[in-house]
Amino acid sequence: MDLLVVGELNADVIVECGDVRPAxxxxxxxxxxxxxxxxxxxxxxxxxxxxxxARVAMAGVVGxxxxxxxxxxxxxxxxxxxSYCLRRPGRRTGMSVxxxxxxxxxxxxxxxxxxxxxxSDVPAEALAxxxxxxxxxxFLQRDLWPGLPGLLRAARERxxxxxxxxxxxxxxxxxxxLPALLPLVDYLLPNEAEALHIAxxxxxxxxxxxxxxxxxxxxxxxxxxxxxxxxxxxxHRPDGTRLRVTAPEITPLETTGAGDSFDAGLLTAxxxxxxxxxxxxxxxxxxxxxxxxxxxxxxxxxxAQADALAATLTVVDLTEAAxxxxxxxxxxxxxxxxxxxVASGPRSHPSTDSTVTHPQENQQ
Numbered sequence: 189m190d191l192l193v194v195g196e197l198n199a200d201v202i203v204e205c206g207d208v209r210p211a212x213x214x215x216x217x218x219x220x221x222x223x224x225x226x227x228x229x230x231x232x233x234x235x236x237x238x239x240x241x242a243r244v245a246m247a248g249v250v251g252x253x254x255x256x257x258x259x260x261x262x263x264x265x266x267x268x269x270x271s272y273c274l275r276r277p278g279r280r281t282g283m284s285v286x287x288x289x290x291x292x293x294x295x296x297x298x299x300x301x302x303x304x305x306x307x308s309d310v311p312a313e314a315l316a317x318x319x320x321x322x323x324x325x326x327f328l329q330r331d332l333w334p335g336l337p338g339l340l341r342a343a344r345e346r347x348x349x350x351x352x353x354x355x356x357x358x359x360x361x362x363x364x365x366l367p368a369l370l371p372l373v374d375y376l377l378p379n380e381a382e383a384l385h386i387a388x389x390x391x392x393x394x395x396x397x398x399x400x401x402x403x404x405x406x407x408x409x410x411x412x413x414x415x416x417x418x419x420x421x422x423x424h425r426p427d428g429t430r431l432r433v434t435a436p437e438i439t440p441l442e443t444t445g446a447g448d449s450f451d452a453g454l455l456t457a458x459x460x461x462x463x464x465x466x467x468x469x470x471x472x473x474x475x476x477x478x479x480x481x482x483x484x485x486x487x488x489x490x491x492a493q494a495d496a497l498a499a500t501l502t503v504v505d506l507t508e509a510a511x512x513x514x515x516x517x518x519x520x521x522x523x524x525x526x527x528x529x530v531a532s533g534p535r536s537h538p539s540t541d542s543t544v545t546h547p548q549e550n551q552q
Contacts, residue, residue, distance in 0.1 A: 189269070189317040190242040190459045192348075194310055194332070194339075195230025195324030196302040197248035197273065198282030199255050202444060202483050205289045225483030226262035227284050228302075229355050230324030232445040232484035235266040236452025236474060239488045242459060245269035245318070247310050249301040255281035256301075266485065272314050276301055286444050293443065297358070302328050307335025315342055320349045320459055322451070326366055327357035333365055340372040349458070351375040353451050354382055363389040371409035377451050378405075383414045398422055402430075413454065413468075415447050420472055420501075423464065430506035433468035436476040436497055445484020450475030453494060465503040473497035 204221040211217070226235070230248060238244045246268050250256030252275050259281060260270050282300035286293055302325075315321065321343040323329070323336065332339075343350055352373050354366060362382070367390035370376060378386060380398050387395055387404040395401050398414050402424035405412035411425045420435040440446070453474030457467035473494045481487030489497075 189245050189314075189319070191234070191237050191244045191320050191322060191455060192247065192272075192310075192314055192318035193230045193234040193237075193244065193322045193324060194247045194305065195233075195322075196228045196282065196305070196328050197231055197246070197250050197256075197259050198228045198284055198297070198300065198302055199259055200225050200227030200444065200483060201283065201285045202442065203285065203287050204442065204482075205287055207290070209289070210287065221482065223482055224258075226259060226485055227286075227444075227483075228259075228282075228325070229353055229445070229448045229451075230322075231259065231263060231268075232448035232488075233322060233324060233353070233451045233455075234263065234268045235485045236449045236478070236488045237456045238267040239485075240452060240456040240474070240491050240494060242452075242456045243269075245272055245314060247272040247305065247314060249274045249276060249304045249309070251275065251279040251281040251301050252277050253281055255283060262485070272311060274305075274309060276304065279304075288442055288444075291440060291443065295356075297328075299328070303330040303332075305329060306331045307339040310339060312342075315339075315346055315348065318343075318348055320351070320455055322350075322455060323352045324448070324451075325355040326352050327354060327359065327362070327364060336365075337369060337372065340369065344372060349374045351377060351451070351455060353377040353448065354386060356382060357385070360385075361389060362386045367391075367408055370405065373410045375413055375454070376405055376410045377413050377415065377447070377454070379415045379447055380417075383412065399424075399430075413471075415450055415475070421450070421468060422506075423468060428507060429464075431465060431468060432504045432506055433465075433472045434502045434504075435472050436501065438476045438479065440476075440479035441487075442482045443479050444482075446475045446479050448484055449478035449488055452488070466498070468503055469498035469501040470494050472501055 206220040208217045234244045234246045280300040282302035284297040362385035383401040387401040392404045402412040406424040414422045420433045423431045450471045454471035457470040477489040
């Protein structure tokens with residue numbers, strides 16, 4: 189197994205509202221489209237990685253209702269191993285209603301069993317079989333919080349790399365022990381708003397830019413990969429490496445799960461031996477291509493599709509520019525370092541198939 193995803197499981201009801209806005213008072217409106225699909229950050233990431241050719245298993249909890257069977261069936265259809273998923277008798281599977289409005293969205297979630305996975309529910313043999321442990325929707329995984337430090341340590345001891353996609357915090361604290369976990373996390377994968385909130389929760393309120401937030405998160409011991417939508421993504425590592433990848437010029441049909449498909453592209457590329465610049469390009473391509481269908485999994489690309497689009501994208505090395513700004517602070521890129529030197533680091537699987545441009549060469 190390449191990838192073990194530990195996370196929430198639920199179905200999504202995708203409603204494209206167009207210009208209509210919901211109104212109470214028993215008001216009925218006609219919307220443009222509606223469908224029920226596989227939801228949840230973890231499941232979408234698992235399916236995206238399997239679509240790219242990775243061997244993937246999922247650990248999560250559903251109820252014994254028809255929605256639980258629907259979720260597990262969709263995972264199996266995508267080639268995801270569900271043998272570590274649990275069905276709890278008499279319990280209900282979670283569901284999210286995603287209201288889309290011309291590229292924006294609001295999400296209403298009934299948790300059901302979403303937060304009921306404990307670290308003790310993840311078998312030791314699952315960790316032993318995997319190469320990477322990914323945790324999704326941290327702030328929804330309430331029963332996972334107490335045991336997750338031990339689970340991450342056990343993964344590290346077995347030689348696994350680790351990642352967390354925090355997703356939004358419905359409680360608005362953006363803490364719940366996450367900042368303290370970051371030294372055990374190789375890659376934290378938030379979006380812009382989440383990065384700013386988590387950095388603030390770690391004791392750095394008032395930050396104004398994603399670069400500042402990424403720097404704070406990297407100082408806590410993790411590789412911060414901040415997803416910036418149409419602006420691509422920004423990476424900041426604890427060793428001072430700073431990279432930005434562009435985003436493809438694609439008009440999205442529906443954006444649910446785009447960040448999760450980004451995660452799938454990044455992790456699968458790293459596990460395949462690509463360096464960080466190449467992995468960032470693959471991730472950006474996967475996130476963009478996934479927006480060409482309704483729901484998180486319908487338009488996820490295969491490896492050939494992702495590679496073709498990734499080849500058109502640019503990675504800009506911000507490390508040397510930071511060195512000029514910071515007066516040559518420790519952790520900036522050494523003079524004369526090549527792409528592999530930028531991308532290599534603890535367990536990052538470097539290779540030589542990628543190039544990096546510099547701000548003075550390419551201002552994209």
